[in-house]
Amino acid sequence: MFSGIIEEAAPVISLKNDKDNLHITMSCSFTNELKIDQSLAHNGVCLTVVKKEENTYTVTAIKETLLKSNLAHIEPGDKINLERSMKLNERLDGHLVQGHVDQTAICTNVTEAGGSWYFTFEYDPGKSNITVEKGSITVNGVSLTVVNSRPSSFQVAIIPYTYDNTNFHQIKKGTVVNLEFDIIGKYVSRLLELHQK
DSSP, X not given: OBOSOXXXXXXXXXXXXXXXXXXXXXXXXXXXXXXXXOEEEETTEEEEEEEEETTEEEEEEOHHHHHHSGGGGOOTTOEXXXXXXXXXXXXXXXXXXXXXXXXXXXXXXXXXXXXXXXXXXXXXXXXXXXXXXXXXXXXXXXXXXXXXXXXXXXXXXXXXXHHHHSGGGGOOTTXXXXXXXXXXHHHHHHHHHHHTX
């Protein structure tokens, strides 16, 4: 379980294909604190540390993960948003995030707004996922508040700190991002779907 508060935007060191799997080697400031079998969110995708060497660690993304997330598009040098799992004795600064990406979205616009930015994202509404005005959404693992909620799009407002300390500074028109919709909204959507059958 995560909170959507990014600890670091860290670089991809190398990628290695292994049949349908992708081994992703990363380096971050807390690599020495990580343990084998530990869960870490990468752009909002919960992955397990499978290897550590000096100042790098490796996680493995399976085919299902690559099909449903933007990890299939990453390249060495790209920055990935990282978050270690929550501790139960700390404040929940974001919202409850499972690390299970629901689908991807495409950035359709970035607008500068007096020192902050509005990012617009479009997604496939056919997957029964919804946003609500002022509700929570996770974009590349970042806990954010929805503005301008529409049936297949929404905006988020990004302050300079988030822009500089996550990979939002890499996102531009056409960039594919990972979305995890609010867990309560997903249950409500599913219940309505079942009720209509």
